[in-house]
Amino acid sequence: MIKVENLSKNYGKFEALKSISFEVPKGVVFGFIGRNGAGKTTTMNILTGLIGFDSGNIIVDGKDLTGKTGELSKYIGYLPEAPAFYDYMNSYEYLDLIAGLLNIDRKQKKDQVQELLEMVRLKKDAKRKIGGYSRGMKQRLALAVALFDRPPILFLDEPSSALDPEGRREMLGLIEELKDEDTTIFLSTHILSDAERVCDTICMIDEGKILLTESLEGLYKKHMHPVFDIEFESKPEKELSMLKGLDWVKDINTAGNKLSLEVNDMEKAKAQVLKKLSGSVGSIISYQVRKMKLEDIFIGTVRENADI
Amino acid sequence: MQTFRHYFKKEALEALRTNKYIILFVGTIFWALMDPLLLKLLPILLRSSLPIDMTSLLPGLNRDTAFANFAGDLFEIGTLFFGFTLMGLLANEIRFKKLIFPRVRGARFGGIVLAKYIHYSLVLIIFIFIAFLTNYFYTVQLFEGGMLSINMVLRAAVLYSVYYCVLLAILLFLSSLFKRGLFAGITIIVFAYTMSIFNQFQGIRQYLPNYLLLKAQDILGGFDATLIPTILISAVIIVIFIALTISRMRMIDIA
Numbered sequence: 001m002i003k004v005e006n007l008s009k010n011y012g013k014f015e016a017l018k019s020i021s022f023e024v025p026k027g028v029v030f031g032f033i034g035r036n037g038a039g040k041t042t043t044m045n046i047l048t049g050l051i052g053f054d055s056g057n058i059i060v061d062g063k064d065l066t067g068k069t070g071e072l073s074k075y076i077g078y079l080p081e082a083p084a085f086y087d088y089m090n091s092y093e094y095l096d097l098i099a100g101l102l103n104i105d106r107k108q109k110k111d112q113v114q115e116l117l118e119m120v121r122l123k124k125d126a127k128r129k130i131g132g133y134s135r136g137m138k139q140r141l142a143l144a145v146a147l148f149d150r151p152p153i154l155f156l157d158e159p160s161s162a163l164d165p166e167g168r169r170e171m172l173g174l175i176e177e178l179k180d181e182d183t184t185i186f187l188s189t190h191i192l193s194d195a196e197r198v199c200d201t202i203c204m205i206d207e208g209k210i211l212l213t214e215s216l217e218g219l220y221k222k223h224m225h226p227v228f229d230i231e232f233e234s235k236p237e238k239e240l241s242m243l244k245g246l247d248w249v250k251d252i253n254t255a256g257n258k259l260s261l262e263v264n265d266m267e268k269a270k271a272q273v274l275k276k277l278s279g280s281v282g283s284i285i286s287y288q289v290r291k292m293k294l295e296d297i298f299i300g301t302v303r304e305n306a307d308i
Numbered sequence: 309m310q311t312f313r314h315y316f317k318k319e320a321l322e323a324l325r326t327n328k329y330i331i332l333f334v335g336t337i338f339w340a341l342m343d344p345l346l347l348k349l350l351p352i353l354l355r356s357s358l359p360i361d362m363t364s365l366l367p368g369l370n371r372d373t374a375f376a377n378f379a380g381d382l383f384e385i386g387t388l389f390f391g392f393t394l395m396g397l398l399a400n401e402i403r404f405k406k407l408i409f410p411r412v413r414g415a416r417f418g419g420i421v422l423a424k425y426i427h428y429s430l431v432l433i434i435f436i437f438i439a440f441l442t443n444y445f446y447t448v449q450l451f452e453g454g455m456l457s458i459n460m461v462l463r464a465a466v467l468y469s470v471y472y473c474v475l476l477a478i479l480l481f482l483s484s485l486f487k488r489g490l491f492a493g494i495t496i497i498v499f500a501y502t503m504s505i506f507n508q509f510q511g512i513r514q515y516l517p518n519y520l521l522l523k524a525q526d527i528l529g530g531f532d533a534t535l536i537p538t539i540l541i542s543a544v545i546i547v548i549f550i551a552l553t554i555s556r557m558r559m560i561d562i563a
Contacts, residue, residue, distance in 0.1 A: 041563075048412050050563035073414035080563070084405040086318070088325035100314035101414045145409050 007056030031199030083142035087131030311419025335389025370453035395493030417557035477549035
């Protein structure tokens, strides 16, 4: 559905995107994850035609739409991270403006406005000025704007970051519904549990470079290692040095008094972890084995990339 | 065309809800009411506040001078209202990222710029005509003498309208150039006042838009051949600056 080839963008001397390439198949939820400043929003702004780029190609639905922003609007809906509206308008007026720009006829417009306002739970407040809305309400209105006329591709930039827990759950439910309707969703987020829940494919970006693009399933198969989370009474400095360099230890992360041990041989690890830590057993507060999360894979991948 | 139509409607709603109509009204029509009244009261005010009678030093006030006085004041005060009210037309939309949704959903910059330009041109033209006619009505009531006629007033209104359409085209471009509308506003005001200086130079003044104001205030001079280059150059300036604004909007990052 979307093919990006060697896309580069510079801001003066700063290289925001360093010749990135990836492909988004039709009907999938494509999780675009990365740290703040990694290049996620820049990529989205380019793909939605809002900003220019220095080199590369953008192919949408088999058509080369490089530089043809007018045509792009037929395919896409966009929910920016911090949506901005004309605050003196109410939701009806704003959606009316959008419907006009999309050239939707009067009857269809009326039906769609009602349906979308109901979907995003704004019908009750639709006659209030947008300037008086909370951030969450603005985010929901932005989603209605993005969904107007059901574009085949939806770009969502941190869609749940401003929402309360209930709103966030609803947003994720909605993404799942849209996926079932064959909408291609390009989801940028740093809430990795959200990406884990709804995405089919994950693309990791860091410092303007794509680190990997893989299906979530494939990612788990390739990178899934068990993790031992051990909490100590004090900072585990001595324990860290004891575990470092062992052949069954893949990676060690510490945060305060907690130590996360990623292992590549579960059997060996089970037999030896506590043995190795025998001198500190008395100071262990908790000990558990868990499966790796997307967050662990992401941190590992970023670190590997930094080491290269 | 879709963009133009819907943005024209949006501009009207915005001007109404953000009080731009009221501010522009005050900047033009309010002065049309106040100017002849203040001028009429000026000798009385001077007589009561000065120890000696200086009213004899004032030039003879008749309908012609009262109207010319209003036209001069409208330029000086109206330009301030114009610049500071419309300075953010594009700058604010860009700075506060208001164009993201419309652009992604198919809005074209040509339509947006033209809608803003035509909407505010019409508003200015209407307000200028109302202001000039209102001023004419009061001037005729309050003053005597002179040759002022409604035709002369309408002619002056046409020249003022053309002048403010030129200023608006330049302001729109400046508003797309600066991130903060205030800079666009100050620049256009300084530009307008500075250009008036060139009205002192006979050889070049008819090639600059401010000559329109000079001719508007010269009610007995009327439309003559010296206005042809001024009007042609004004039309060229409008077209060039509108084209530059559209081209600038296509170049900048709006997100």
